[in-house]
Amino acid sequence: MPINLTILGSGSAVPVLHRGVTAQYLNFNERRILIDCGEGTQLQMRKFKVKFQRIQMIFISHLHGDHYFGIFGLLTSMSLWGRTQELAIYGPPELEEIIRHNFKLAQVYLSYQLNFYPVDVKEKTRIFEDNSIEVFAFPLKHRIKCHGFLFQEKEKEYRVNPEKIEKYKLSLTEILSAKRGEDVKRINVTLPFKDLVFPKEKLKSYAYCTDTKFYTKLPDWIKGADLLYHEATFTQEHLDRAKATGHSTAAQAAEIASQAQVGQLLLGHFSSRYKNIDPLLEEAKSIFPSVSCVKDGDVFIVN
Structure with a gap:
């Protein structure tokens, strides 16, 4: 199954007419995930035809408003539209207390259950897994505590070649052994499992690195990701401003992508000072050629 990523907001700090603040919708192996939820996210979902009632999990990177102020309206709208499915956040x-206190004061009673899972890690740590995907959190270097996320396909069993099943008259027990990567041992012969199975496909992954200074630990934590979103709030011309506010330049994001050997780099979280983002793109391309500057509504697919 493909990774399907929709950019709902590509800007930073405040929404502007042509660029919303941070939010992304990720469909990963049919897991419907919202990553950050800046102001106006539910309107962006309607604009770009994302069905928010299908969201199963929300991941919030940190408590700056341009990354979570939209969650109150979104959760309320889900209830007004009759949602009954539980939602994991x-x-x-502190996010649970903020949301529950807000709803208590406003006397908002949701029609569904919220399940909160606090994220506070010092190294790359797995925070979710099921039979298809796993999600890791890792710290970023921002003005307040902030986390990035790695969404990764889980290791699968081998697929046994039907022609080999027929050729060697494999029993069910032998098929299961080969699927686990075990040689099939018979009385007079051993059948190497690699001769019985198809090669495994590369596991797909998506890394999300929002508000952060240049951080040398990131390449090890996101090594080989198919798709990397890394904030690029400024160009190198405004490097001092980037350092002061806990952000990265386009060149620094490209350096992380190069060191991590990712497949494709997506730049976002642009400062509103940039009406034209071509300078950020050119700056990054001089270091890492496979790069795009995202726009609201862009869709990126990894097959």
Whole structure:
């Protein structure tokens, strides 16, 4: 199954007419995931035809408003539209108190259950897994505590070649052994499992690195990701401003992508000072050629 990523907001700090603040919708092996939820996210979902009632999990990177102020309206709208499915929220430990206190004061009673999972890690740590995907969180270097996320396909069993099943008259027990990567041992012969199975496909992955300074640990944590989103709030011309605010330049994002040997780099979280983002793109391309500057509504697919 493909990774399907929709950019709902590509800007930073405040929404502007042509660029919303941070939010992304990720369909990964049919897991429907919202990553960050800046102001106006539900309107962006309607604009770009994302069905928010299908969301199963929300991941919030940190508690700056341009990354979570939209969650109150979104959760309320889900209830007004009759949602009954439980919703999982992964984010800063304080987020649950903020949401529940807000709803208590406003006397908002949701029609569905919220399940909160606090994220507060010092190294790359797995925070979710099921039979298809796993999600890792890792710290970023921002002005307040902030986390990035790696969404990764789980290791699968081998697929046994039907022609080999017929050729060697494999029993069910032998088929299961080959699927686990075990040689099939018979009385007079051993059948190497690699001769019985198809090669495994590369596991797909998506890394999300929002608000952060240049951080040398990131390449090890996201090594080989198919798709990397890395904030690029400024160009190198405004490097001092990037350092002061806990952000990265396009060149620094490209350096992380190069060191991590990712497949494709997506730049976003642009400062509103840039009406034209071509300078950020050119700056990054001089270091890492496979790069795009995202726009609201862009869709990226990894097959």
